[in-house]
Amino acid sequence: MPSFQPAIPKVNLNEVETPALLLDMDIFEKNLITMENALAGSGVRLRAHTKAHKCSEIAKRQVAAGAVGVCCQKVSEAVTMAAAGIKNILITNQIVDPVKIQRLCSLGEKTEIAVLCDSKEAIPLLSKAATANRLTLKILIEVNVGANRCGVDAGDPVASLASEVDKAPGLHFAGLQAYHGSAQHLVSARDRQVKISSTIAKVKRSKASLAAAGLDRKWITGAGTGSFTFERDSGVYSEVQAGSYAFMDGDYAKIKGDDGNPFTIFSHSLFLWSSVISSPRAGQAFLDVGHKGHSMDSGLATVSGLDGIEVTGQSDEHTALEIGHNAKALKIGKKLKLIPGHVDPTFNLHDWVVCIRKNKVEDIWPIDARGPGF
Amino acid sequence: MPSFQPAIPKVNLNEVETPALLLDMDIFEKNLITMENALAGSGVRLRAHTKAHKCSEIAKRQVAAGAVGVCCQKVSEAVTMAAAGIKNILITNQIVDPVKIQRLCSLGEKTEIAVLCDSKEAIPLLSKAATANRLTLKILIEVNVGANRCGVDAGDPVASLASEVDKAPGLHFAGLQAYHGSAQHLVSARDRQVKISSTIAKVKRSKASLAAAGLDRKWITGAGTGSFTFERDSGVYSEVQAGSYAFMDGDYAKIKGDDGNPFTIFSHSLFLWSSVISSPRAGQAFLDVGHKGHSMDSGLATVSGLDGIEVTGQSDEHTALEIGHNAKALKIGKKLKLIPGHVDPTFNLHDWVVCIRKNKVEDIWPIDARGPGF
Numbered sequence: 001m002p003s004f005q006p007a008i009p010k011v012n013l014n015e016v017e018t019p020a021l022l023l024d025m026d027i028f029e030k031n032l033i034t035m036e037n038a039l040a041g042s043g044v045r046l047r048a049h050t051k052a053h054k055c056s057e058i059a060k061r062q063v064a065a066g067a068v069g070v071c072c073q074k075v076s077e078a079v080t081m082a083a084a085g086i087k088n089i090l091i092t093n094q095i096v097d098p099v100k101i102q103r104l105c106s107l108g109e110k111t112e113i114a115v116l117c118d119s120k121e122a123i124p125l126l127s128k129a130a131t132a133n134r135l136t137l138k139i140l141i142e143v144n145v146g147a148n149r150c151g152v153d154a155g156d157p158v159a160s161l162a163s164e165v166d167k168a169p170g171l172h173f174a175g176l177q178a179y180h181g182s183a184q185h186l187v188s189a190r191d192r193q194v195k196i197s198s199t200i201a202k203v204k205r206s207k208a209s210l211a212a213a214g215l216d217r218k219w220i221t222g223a224g225t226g227s228f229t230f231e232r233d234s235g236v237y238s239e240v241q242a243g244s245y246a247f248m249d250g251d252y253a254k255i256k257g258d259d260g261n262p263f264t265i266f267s268h269s270l271f272l273w274s275s276v277i278s279s280p281r282a283g284q285a286f287l288d289v290g291h292k293g294h295s296m297d298s299g300l301a302t303v304s305g306l307d308g309i310e311v312t313g314q315s316d317e318h319t320a321l322e323i324g325h326n327a328k329a330l331k332i333g334k335k336l337k338l339i340p341g342h343v344d345p346t347f348n349l350h351d352w353v354v355c356i357r358k359n360k361v362e363d364i365w366p367i368d369a370r371g372p373g374f
Numbered sequence: 375m376p377s378f379q380p381a382i383p384k385v386n387l388n389e390v391e392t393p394a395l396l397l398d399m400d401i402f403e404k405n406l407i408t409m410e411n412a413l414a415g416s417g418v419r420l421r422a423h424t425k426a427h428k429c430s431e432i433a434k435r436q437v438a439a440g441a442v443g444v445c446c447q448k449v450s451e452a453v454t455m456a457a458a459g460i461k462n463i464l465i466t467n468q469i470v471d472p473v474k475i476q477r478l479c480s481l482g483e484k485t486e487i488a489v490l491c492d493s494k495e496a497i498p499l500l501s502k503a504a505t506a507n508r509l510t511l512k513i514l515i516e517v518n519v520g521a522n523r524c525g526v527d528a529g530d531p532v533a534s535l536a537s538e539v540d541k542a543p544g545l546h547f548a549g550l551q552a553y554h555g556s557a558q559h560l561v562s563a564r565d566r567q568v569k570i571s572s573t574i575a576k577v578k579r580s581k582a583s584l585a586a587a588g589l590d591r592k593w594i595t596g597a598g599t600g601s602f603t604f605e606r607d608s609g610v611y612s613e614v615q616a617g618s619y620a621f622m623d624g625d626y627a628k629i630k631g632d633d634g635n636p637f638t639i640f641s642h643s644l645f646l647w648s649s650v651i652s653s654p655r656a657g658q659a660f661l662d663v664g665h666k667g668h669s670m671d672s673g674l675a676t677v678s679g680l681d682g683i684e685v686t687g688q689s690d691e692h693t694a695l696e697i698g699h700n701a702k703a704l705k706i707g708k709k710l711k712l713i714p715g716h717v718d719p720t721f722n723l724h725d726w727v728v729c730i731r732k733n734k735v736e737d738i739w740p741i742d743a744r745g746p747g748f
Contacts, residue, residue, distance in 0.1 A: 097649060286523065317467065332496060
């Protein structure tokens with residue numbers, strides 16, 4: 001398929017075509033180091049979540065900066081990451097289609113792989129494929145952390161399913177997945193802490209049930225950018241699964257730290273580069289990007305670095321701006337940076353991310369696992 | 375880039391991997407004929423809007439079913455459509471980047487092309503490229519239909535800009551773009567009619583100003599699936615730009631016809647095929663598709679053909695279902711059809727559309743203009 005590339009290396013930022021995702025490399029690299037430092041000495045490792053970016057070049061840099069491996073949400077993403085040389089992959093999702101399980105097993109020869117399970121029905125499917133491929137598939141039980149989404153209830157139900165998994169030929173019960181997604185975006189640090197304390201209690205209760213069944217395991221994985229310090233300090237988690245930390249977004253920019261100030265240990269490195277294409281009335285302008293280049297599931301994008309200019313709406317093809325009385329008018333053709341409302345589904349709309357350093361294009365990386373994912 | 379294909383021809387529907395877009399060919403073809411019949415004898419032609427699907431195979435079938443040509447929203451989409459043999463393309467957007475204007479002009483040798491303008495600032499940019507390419511670029515003035523988005527105000531401002539366009543070397547003022555997007559989705563037929571009557575009045579006022587300036591033109595284009603009968607019967611429109619008519623979606627399913635009944639002349643042909651991957655508690659199930667395979671900007675998807683099962687939420691990776699007391703439980707691995715909330719941005723998330731006839735895969739078409747568009 002044709003895949004228009006918005007830039008070539010070495011050109012100036014202003015020559016990058018719009019709409020395009022820009023990655024400010026200095027900030028991105030700083031975010032990676034900040035996470036590395038935040039985990040240093042804790043005994044807890046980062047397992048970078050590639051669902052945020054679906055880009056193997058980014059994943060490789062996260063591993064180089066200390067991540068033990070990556071998480072993927074889909075087997076197709078794992079195939080892409082494994083092909084790029086990532087050696088340790090956890091699928092943080094239920095995989096129940098025999099075609100997909102076979103695809104996953106076929107990675108197992110060269111790559112450490114593991115996958116979740118939250119139902120007895122999935123066990124024979126996973127077991128059959130593992131034995132056919134003569135490998136031992138590592139299985140983590142997903143714990144219902146309180147959000148009542150996927151995952152079995154904490155405590156004895158976890159131990160009961162773990163026991164069945166561990167008995168199945170070709171399967172090894174390897175640990176627990178306990179990720180509280182909706183807790184990540186709670187504005188108050190205290191609210192996040194309360195939710196995660198409850199999650200940690202559920203993990204401890206499950207570990208007690210597992211220990212009683214002779215199935216205690218050290219591999220406890222979960223946590224995201226908004227909460228990872230709580231899981232890090234829990235004494236039970238061995239891994240945190242942050243992804244957005246490398247980029248930040250409008251949604252994460254709203255959350256506060258312990259002191260009530262913005263949670264600023266990570267900085268915005270990802271921007272949506274766009275152009276003014278219409279300015280038919282004073283005080284208004286329209287950009288060349290809408291739902292097809294920016295996902296507004298967590299709110300509108302915001303304008304970066306231009307005072308008095310607000311995003312007031314987004315349609316299929318356009319973003320509407322209101323230009324305040326004291327702001328400079330925006331000429332037709334003017335290119336500007338937006339901060340995406342939500343990193344993950346916005347990355348997923350683009351085929352390329354343009355790496356920028358000091359206003360020059362350093363590289364262009366394919367978002368090679370982009371798509372709905374199989 | 376790797377692009378996983380969710381099916382191969384001739385297999386049964388149940389072997390199609392999830393998540394995937396399904397196009398029910400019998401219904402799709404019937405929708406094309408319904409539109410052809412709805413316009414027959416009116417003197418008004420369909421210019422199918424490819425922003426809905428971004429798929430050249432679909433565009434070719436729309437042209438074969440009577441469309442005079444297509445609309446595109448981005449130059450990159452036009453490049454894809456022209457490469458597939460579409461001979462008549464209107465870009466229904468402002469194009470102001472010299473790189474993109476040059477790309478558009480380079481199509482002009484083999485393809486009829488036209489583009490919008492709503493600012494004086496764009497004229498020298500368009501004129502320079504047209505003369506450099508030794509072609510006459512057809513320009514439509516976009517009229518502000520009352521939504522206060524892109525477009526110049528009706529009447530004299532339209533004539534004034536048209537006159538400047540027509541004087542510019544290499545440019546020909548060819549007609550008017552007058553599309554009222556937000557009117558398409560008003561539930562009541564009467565409300566849609568009121569909005570479109572006002573749009574038609576603005577077009578007539580603009581035509582009067584143009585006639586006074588010796589610039590009256592017959593090419594008046596606009597309208598969508600929700601309103602096209604009003605523009606068809608207006609006496610001034612020469613084209614309608616419907617796109618969703620071929621597919622329908624949850625948003626269009628809500629609108630009513632003249633009689634207050636659902637607007638049923640078109641039927642759902644597009645479905646999102648998905649699998650139950652988790653069902654941890656009675657009454658709940660989770661599907662393997664979320665924001666990355668379904669755009670919920672116009673609301674959640676709905677379940678097709680299974681009574682008592684409701685979509686209650688969508689997250690990045692999952693769709694949550696509530697299973698009513700009288701509904702059959704959904705087993706792990708069960709595949710089902712969702713009706714997308716909004717066709718356009720949902721097509722844009724997928725790389726393939728799987729063509730189904732009588733529960734067999736007939737073909738798999740690439741969504742070859744997918745992406746944010748350059």
